[in-house]
Amino acid sequence: MTKTFLTGASIVALSAAAPLFAQATVPAGCVGVTGNCNIVDQNGDDNAATVDQTGSGNVSEVLQDANGATADVDQDGTGNLSNVDQDDTDAGTDDPLATIVQTGAANSSDVTQSALGVNAIGRTATVTQADGGDSVITQTGAGADTSAITAIVTQTGDSASTILQTTGNDFSTNFMATVNQTGDDHVSLIEQRDPTGNTNDGFDLLATVDQTGASNSSDMIQAGREQTATVNQSGSNGTSLIRQFVRGNVATHNDSGDTNSADIRQLSGGNTLGQTATVNQSGSNNDTTIFQDGLNAGGANDGANTATVFQNGTGDTASISQEDQARGDAAVIFQNSDSSNSTATITQLGDAVAGAPLTANGALIDQRGGDNNASDLFQAGSDNLAENYQEGSDNDSGIGQDGSNNVTFVDQIGDSGTSLALQGEFGGSFNSIDVDQAGTNNDSTISQSTGSNNTATVMQTNALAGATNTSTIFQGDGVAGDDNTATVTQTGSGNTSLITQSDVGALGGFNSATVVQTAIGASSTITQDGTLNVASVSQFTDAHSSTLTQSGTGNMTTVTQGTP
Structure with a gap:
């Protein structure tokens, strides 16, 4: 038997040549980690990894390349x-x-x-x-x-x-x-x-x-x-x-x-399924914006879009836009209860394509229970319906419609309200506007500047017989139009009515204007161009004034003043 002894120097040299045992290294993902570090790497189906730190x-890092992995x-x-990366390369459930x-x-x-x-x-x-x-x-x-x-x-x-x-x-x-x-x-x-x-x-x-x-x-x-x-x-x-x-x-x-x-x-991308958006906000100084498009030009149906906003507070703002061949769309904004100093806007733009189906959009802005609210509504196309209801003082309403067979309703309850309703600024016939204002110092302006067979109706009432409501109606003053009808009914003192029906295109006239005013100090002015126009003024009680001007032939006028 032979024995070999190694000196201390030899042992040191051997140790330097190669380690006696393998040594663990820090994984790359754990470098710089101040706490505990865990890395799990699994390859195979139905593996499970559980880490508790x-x-x-x-x-913690879990890497799983498997079908049915759980981490x-x-x-x-x-x-x-924590990082978890799971990659399933196989088909299956x-x-x-x-x-x-x-x-x-x-x-x-x-x-x-x-x-x-x-x-x-x-x-x-x-x-x-x-x-x-x-x-x-x-x-x-x-x-x-x-x-x-x-x-x-x-x-x-x-x-x-x-x-x-x-x-x-x-x-x-x-x-x-x-x-x-x-x-x-x-x-x-x-x-x-x-x-x-x-x-x-x-x-x-x-x-x-x-x-x-x-x-x-x-x-x-x-x-x-x-x-x-x-x-x-x-x-x-x-x-x-x-x-x-x-x-x-x-x-x-x-x-x-x-x-x-x-x-x-x-x-929408031109689909026919329609889109729906609903916003509910309670509180003050809130803001809502909704945009919906149609993008199915001239088609039978672009999908009826619906947008609804409910706001209950002061200083709120709501805006709805339905554009790009909007047809059959509905937009509604409710600003209720404490909705003062709030603003609501709706825009609906229908088809501009020749021969396209009826637009038939509907819009409602309802503002009640507060003051100083503003409403603005615009519709383009045919057979649209617009309605604005406002309750409170110093409210403002503006509605514009372009096209034919459109209908507008405005209801304002309170004092010092303002309503502006426009139809047919760029053409359109068979349109209708109905404005109802209850209170004092309210003002209504209606313009149906083009087309024929348009109807404008204004009713201004004041249960307390207060003063000074004003109604102004223009029909046919932009482009040729005839067969238009204007009706104004006012109760209370000091009210004023102005109706102008023009026959710019000399189509013959056939317009009708009717004014009924009760209480004292009312004023009515009617101007009609063309032939076969009819004007009627009824002013009951005292101190009224009526001015009526008709140019053309075959016109008819009736003025009644005094006790009914």
């Missing part, structure tokens, strides 16, 4: 980071599931789920963050018939959430994104897209955001198929933006508090 500054991460502490729970401030979660196979069903990501955090969820699908993509985020504290859901093949269905945020200064972004623009009706992109607290922000984008977006905000200084593209859009926004803003934009 406590303390601050921890990092559960629970982190308790501040400044923690068992697809990724990720659940993240983080408790503590300044935590961050990032979940990415992708599926390439056909019939990929059931991508689900759930993130819960307490005391503030950032969450990003990205879910994609490249195979046909992918469906049931679900993302749920629940956050308390100063938090931010981003959810991105996209697919790129036919028959992708049932995307759902839900965000619940409690506290102040939250931010939510949801984007759902089907770039293929598949036309499967009845299969939705669904998005819901609930935010409680002040200064919250929500931004939604949906594109590709029938869509539903809902935003609920409780608190002040919140903002909400909803953008929906292409098909069957439905958007709902609800908020309570002051100085909130809702903006909904719906683009």
Whole structure:
């Protein structure tokens, strides 16, 4: 037997040449981590990963390349980071599931789920963050018939959430994104897209955001198929933006508090499903903007759009625009109860295409229970209906309609109201305007400047027999028109009526003007051009004045003054 002894120098030299045992190295993802670090990398079907970390500054990363993978991460502490990446490359119904729970401030979660196979069903990501955090969820699908993509985020504290859901093949269905945020200064972004623009009706992109607290922000984008977006905000200084593209859009926004803003934009892409937008705001100084388009020029139906706004407070602003071949659309703004110093605007632009179907849009602005409200409504096209109801003092109403067979109703209850109603500024016949004002110092102006067979009716009443209501009607003063009718009824003292019916095109006249005034000190002026016109003035009690001028032949005049 031979024995060999190594000197100390030899041992040192040997140790330097090669380590006796393998040494662990820090994974790249853990470099610089101040707390615990965990990395799980799984390749194979039906794998499951569970991570539980406590303390601050921890990092968890779960990588799963599998069909039917499951990841559960629970982190308790501040400044923690969780990354989950799940990639399903096979077809089938068992697809990724990720659940993240983080408790503590300044935590961050990032979940990415992708599926390439056909019939990929059931991508689900759930993130819960307490005391503030950032969450990003990205879910994609490249195979046909992918469906049931679900993302749920629940956050308390100063938090931010981003959810991105996209697919790129036919028959992708049932995307759902839900965000619940409690506290102040939250931010939510949801984007759902089907770039293929598949036309499967009845299969939705669904998005819901609930935010409680002040200064919250929500931004939604949906594109590709029938869509539903809902935003609920409780608190002040919140903002909400909803953008929906292409098909069957439905958007709902609800908020309570002051100085909130809702903006909904719906683009139809020429589909015939129609779009619906509804906004409910309770509080003061809130703002709503809704835009809807038609984009089916001259077609039989572009889908009837509907927009409705409810506001209850002072200093509110609401605007609805339905444009680009709008047909069969409905727009309604209610500013009720305490709605003082509020403004409402509706614009409906119908077809400009020759031979297109009737426009037949309807618009209503209802402002009641407050003062100093303003209403502005404009419609282009034929067979439209516009109505404005205002209750209170110092309210202002403006309505304009271009085209034929349009109808306008204005009702104002209160003192010092102003109404301006215009029809046919650029052409149109068979239009009708009806203005009803109850109170004192009200003013009504009607202009039906072009066309024939137009009708204007004004009723101004004052139960207290107060003073000074004014009515002015112009018919046919722009372009040739005849067979127009104007009727004015006024009760109370010191009222004034002016009617002008012109025969610019010398079509013959055939116009009719009727004025009835009760109480004392009323004044009536009627001017008619052309032939075969009829004018009637009835002024009851005392101190009235009537001026009537007719130029042409075959005209008829009747004036009655005094006790009826």
